[in-house]
Amino acid sequence: MKALADLLRDWMPVQRWFGSKGREWADVTEDGFFLDRSDPVLSVHRVRVTYADGGADTYLVPISWRDSEVEELASAYIGVVIGDEGRASHAYDGMRDRDATTPWLIHLVNASTVGPMHFHPAGVAYIPEGLPGDIVSTEQSNTSLVYGSEAIFKLFRRLEPGLNPDVEVHDALRRSENPHIAPLLGHIEIDDPDPANEPATVAMLQTFVPNASDGWRLATASVRDLYAEGDLHADEVGGDFAADSERLGAATALVHRDMAAVLPTEPADSGWYADVARQMNERLDAAVQIVPQLAEHVDGLRQVYAAVAGSTEPLVRQRVHGDLHLGQVLRTATGWIVLDFEGEPARPLASRRELDSPLRDVAGMLRSFDYAARHMLVEQPDDSQRAYRAQEWAERNRAAFCAGYSEASGLDPCGDSPLLRAFEADKAVYECVYEARNRPHWLMIPLDSLSRLTGRD
Known part of the structure; x- marks a missing residue:
């Protein structure tokens, strides 16, 4: 339908x-x-976008259709399509039209097949069939709905052939009864137009974790408490976060342990180390073109990466989270829950399913502690006292996380490992590109970290 495609051309880029x-x-x-053909009608569309540079993406767009405009849905409005008989049909984002959100769980309970779409309940727990879903407004690359206090539904907007790692890992960890994940309740796939390709994962349903606190918000609240107490150290402030950081380290170690037990593993060899260093250097080359300020760190970063290329560090590769940070964990009354095992969404799905080192996840969390400590320095970059306190908070919580991980696993993840240092540096390079494109005033955070990681401080 060309009229709809034209509407989506205008609507999608601003989502x-x-x-x-x-x-x-x-x-x-x-x-x-x-x-679903009830009221409102719900249709699902695969939208293929080809770009002037030759690339292409396929996105999933559920659309609810109304006979007239609905004022309270104005922010979800896509546009109007005039049918052959001159009848107007008003299109809305089907994930933000609450009345259109019930069919997903009805079909999941019934293990339906609708057109090219297949619904797969996990068969382990109650699915709240019949409830409408409320949108989670904070997400970026995906779209989620919360159904009551029982389930959360995540729609993967960008489609790629193959099983999404978030579904694959949660399904595997369900067998281990790991207490640090939200159990999988089901998932949805859609056949690829090319029968040679695997189906793409459309969505997953998990148990909702009520009364939980986001790790980033807890950590940054602790930092604010520290800044508010002008003469106290990090361990003296009422909002000290170190005990939570230690428990988070232990939870991360137990998740890594169970992932290694239920998913493939493989010893790292010299070729893998060389590939890791090569990829890091390639990302650095591309990043310098976008962030000229990285130039002064290039020589130091090359040395950090070279230490990896020649590493003989014994390591077992396994499946990992791939994008672990404080925003991917929730604290409950009983402990930490780790979310979103899909990895970095911008990377191809096949690369996100590759075996890797658990140190990549450790490095991601260590970078997140640095960010939590330093994000308020953006407002007062020349405040040396606040900078000292930020460093103290970051070091305390990084050490606590590593201690918790070590206690739970018997392995010290934060020893003198060239690989960990390189993973941190590589992540900081990525952060530089992100900040340059989205929050230039935050660029100082990863740049300052690179000075420490390359020994310039």
Whole structure:
């Protein structure tokens, strides 16, 4: 339907989940089917965007259809399509139209097949069939709905052939009864137009974790408490976060342990170390073109990466989280829950399913502690006292996380490992690119960290 494709060309680039903002579109096509024909009608569309640079992406767009405009849904409005008989149909984002969110769970309970879409309940717990879903407004690359206090539904907007790691890992960890994950309740797949390709994962349903606190918010509240107490050290402030950091380290270690037990593992060899260093150098080359300020760190970073290329450190590769940070964990009354095992969404799905080192996840969390400590320095970059206190907070919580990990696993993840240092540096380079593009005033945070990681401090 060309009229709908034209509407989506205007609407999609401004959506938070659209991952190629700024790229010039060459063409857009869509194919769709009806998921529910009640009121409102719900259709699901695969939208293929080709770019002027030759690349292409396929996105999933559920659309609810109304006979007239609905004022309270104005922010979800896509546009109007005039049918052959002159009848107007008003299109809305089906994930933000609450009345259109019930069919997903109905079909999941019934293990339905609707057109090319297949619903797979996990068969382990109650699914709240019949409830409407409330949108989670903070997400970016995906879209989630919370159904009551029982389940959370995540729609993967960008489609790629193959099982999404978030579903694969949660399904595997369900067998281990790991207490630090939210159990998988089911998932949805859609057949690829090319029968040679695997189906793509459309969505997953998990147990909702009520009354939980986001790790980032807890950590940054602790930092604010520290800054408010001008003459106290990090361990003397009422909002000290170190005990939580230690428990988080232990939870991370137990998740890594169970992932290694239920998913493939493989010893690292010299070729893998060489590949890791090569990829880091390639990312650095690309990043310097975007962030000129990185130039002064290049020589030091090359040395950090070279230490990895020649490493003989004994290591067993396994499946890892791939994008672990304080925003991916929740604290409950009984402990920490780790979320979102899909890895970095911008990376190809196949690369996110590759075996890696658990140190990549450790490095991601260590970087997150640095960010939590230093994000308020952006407002007062020349405040040396606040900078000292930020460093003290970061060091205390990084050490606590490592201690918890070591206690639970018997392995010290934060010893003198060239690989850990390189993973941290590589992550900071990525952060530089992100901040330069999205929050230039935050660029000082990863740049300052690179001075420490490359020995310039």
